[in-house]
Amino acid sequence: MSDNFLEAGKIVNVHGLRGEVKIMPWCDGPDFLCEFDYLYLDKNGNRELEVEKARVFKNMVIAKFRDVDTVEDAEKLREKVLYISRDDVELDEDTYFIKDLIGIRVIDDETEKEYGVIKDVFQTGANDVYTVRNNEKEYLVPAIADVIISTDIDNKLMRIRPLKGLFEDED
Numbered sequence: 001m002s003d004n005f006l007e008a009g010k011i012v013n014v015h016g017l018r019g020e021v022k023i024m025p026w027c028d029g030p031d032f033l034c035e036f037d038y039l040y041l042d043k044n045g046n047r048e049l050e051v052e053k054a055r056v057f058k059n060m061v062i063a064k065f066r067d068v069d070t071v072e073d074a075e076k077l078r079e080k081v082l083y084i085s086r087d088d089v090e091l092d093e094d095t096y097f098i099k100d101l102i103g104i105r106v107i108d109d110e111t112e113k114e115y116g117v118i119k120d121v122f123q124t125g126a127n128d129v130y131t132v133r134n135n136e137k138e139y140l141v142p143a144i145a146d147v148i149i150s151t152d153i154d155n156k157l158m159r160i161r162p163l164k165g166l167f168e169d170e171d
Contacts, residue, residue, distance in 0.1 A: 005043045005083040006099055009033055014074040015062050021074050023061040023082065030056040033084075039063075040083040049082075100153045106132045106141065109149040109159040115139065115167060118158070139167060 041047035050066040116134035128143040
């Protein structure tokens with residue numbers, strides 16, 4: 001499995017006079033980030049911040065951490081990247097961290113033809129779209145039930161049933 005700690009956002013500013021900070025979320029959204037009791041200042045989880053309270057404000061998170069009680073304390077956290085622990089997240093079935101999807105092979109479920117590897121994931125609102133790249137080309141694959149047959153993160157393999165025309169130029 002991949003890293004236990006994942007980037008979740010960045011502290012971009014202080015908020016108010018009592019040590020609150022403004023966080024730009026890099027995850028599913030500000031509501032998701034508000035659910036955590038602990039956030040971390042490094043990718044090893046060594047520098048833990050206990051969240052006393054967090055709320056959404058204009059698509060950002062306003063958070064108050066334990067022992068960060070002044071503007072000066074909060075200012076020291078500005079520009080810091082925040083991490084979440086995988087252990088603190090319970091993902092729904094067929095839901096994955098984007099970091100885990102990057103680099104997995106994409107193959108046709110019927111023909112076993114390999115189309116490439118996932119290089120990026122776009123979150124469009126309706127459904128995610130995977131950028132699949134092989135040596136020559138790049139394709140956009142919708143992450144919908146009609147297309148995605150199975151995803152095996154441990155073996156880095158995704159089986160798909162491509163929509164007509166998606167890989168038309170492939171031989």
